[in-house]
Amino acid sequence: MREITADQLDDVARGAAILGTGGGGDPHIGRLLARASLGEHGPVRLTALDELPSDAAVLPVAMMGAPTVMVEKLPSVEQIGLAARTLADYLGRELTHVACAEAGGVNSLIPVAAAAQLGLPLVDGDGMGRAFPEIQMTLPTLHGVRATPMAIADEKGNRTVLDTVDNGWAERLARGATIEMGCSAMVSLYAMDGAQARESMVPATLTLCAELGRLVRSGGVAAVVDRLGGELLFTGKVVDVSRRTQAGFARGDAALSGMDGDAGSDLVLRFQNEHLVAERDGAVLASVPDLICTLDAETGEAITTESLRYGQRVAVIAAPADPRWHSAAGLELAGPRYFGYDIDPVGVPR
Template sequence: MWFQRELRIGPGDLNEVIYGTAILASGGGGDPYLGRLILMQALQKHGAKTMLDPAKVKDRWLVVALGAVGAPPIALEKFPSLTALAAAIATLERHLGRKVDAIVAAEAGGLNAVVPIALGLRLGLPVINADGMGRAFPKNDMMTFGIYGGRAAPTAIADDHMSSVIVDADDNRTLERLARSAVIAMGGIAMAVTYPMSGKFFKTAAIRGTLTLARDIGRVALAANHQKSDPIDAIIGYFRKQASPRRYAAKLFTGAVLRHAPKTDEAFVRGEIAVENRDSGEICTLEFHNENLIARIDGRVVALVPDIITVLDEDTGEALTTENVRFNQRVTIFGLAAPEILRTPEALAHVGPRAFDIDLDYTPIETLADA
């Protein structure tokens, strides 16, 4: 299934796709509830959409990555519309003097993996079955397109009040800083169109098949749920047996939420989640910066960014974004090896622990499990 990169997504695939993207997001990527609403509306209005196989992207195309940017809790209150996103694309096209040929998700997440599908349906634009993170990260310079040499500039940002900003900067971290300030000035949430790039470069740096992977994860998990078996076990089985390349996946912890203290500033949500296993007495803590970054059990590190750490509700099996975890909620913490493209030295310089001020070298989740 993993190889099927030309993927048709219709109303019947909605639940599977949303479920899977939320699992991949490591606690970020936007609220899956919003993602479901937006994709459902778009599918109802325009019908199904076939995701383009990345291999079919033409070298000369202009490809852009896009998504909602900002502090996730703010998005819940005033989510910017597809109209704002369409305006951001139009602004960038005018600025570049060129039409966009295809769009791709900036990140894999319950909201941001599907926003491009809804926009592609509305504008009739090809949507590539890929993304720029393979999970979610809090910053624009953390996309593979930047890690592997692409330029995020010019980036267009727009809000629902028809304001827009085009940011240009020589390095992607400066661009992230300037773009972030624009998002804050727009009220903490906005739509961004970034990394205008050739199709040729896109194919060197993209994480391919994201939507197929999400749909597959959703399919095995929801089937397991339906059969009253454990969806996480089904996902782990999928990654051990069916996915290619295979990726290490494991249940890291199970317990009840003991503490959850998210702090939202204008730009991000940060904090810590503590989960207690009342049988063993062990405590698992997660630190997050929009996304979960590090998991420790009684102080011992068991997973580290860029590997994926996702909290799921034990009853429903649904992935929870970092801001949506509730006190006393019974949860399972799921760990998944990051795609290899995020584990290279170049990538770890941008998305490894130290990029998040965690003073640890990166150790793969499978190595930590063996220790």
């Protein structure tokens, strides 16, 4: 895939929602914003990671905050490019490429809109290979790339630039600013040159999103599981959802009652924006950093944590994360113990 056009956005959004592991924001919002930008500015060119020149100026763009808030507090199209322009001005650099901070949900589509607005190519890759809830949880962090300076912009025109001592402090201070901005804001961060991007990012993410979207239309759940090299964990009906917006995150649990081959069993999903742990009858089946995704059992369409509802019939799948997440440093950054679960990570065989 060499460019993204308006007629490809539906498939990209479907695939992005899957890689979002329940989080990353509502892809429908991102699709609307991207469609508006593409309609005004035309298709966005894609650049493969291995085609990036070493001196490229790569700037990821994302939406930060609680997905439950993003559904009702929509950003303006103008806000998307504002964070990137603010950071570029602060750095005194001319941007050459836009990138995705994470794969999943709105944050695979927001960079499409930003690239169209700025007239720049978009890197076919991302910084996680999935979605995670906190700023420092990226592969660039593992490779020593600083999250700051970073720019934050809201829909009212407020802007700020943070320059922190490490990426953990970037999360803490940016989260506080985002809460004050109404629990959602646009951010631009992890400014990289081409060599750093090639080393630290996950390749071909947007191409994968588009492919997953096509597979949802043609093959449903089984085709998605096969493409991701994952496994079907559970099929059941949602019987309860406990969800709250706390400290800028959507936190909670979803309880499922088994259907078909899983009848008689129960599954609990625990999430913080994204699904973190899946427990069947009290036993952990899968956990971060691997992907845990909820799909409509019939259509294969992803269901985000903010849209889980009583009575939905869902298929819960798991898929392996980028292997770097299973390193000691990766597990310290985004393993189950970081989120407060006293368990060893339960991964999906690659």
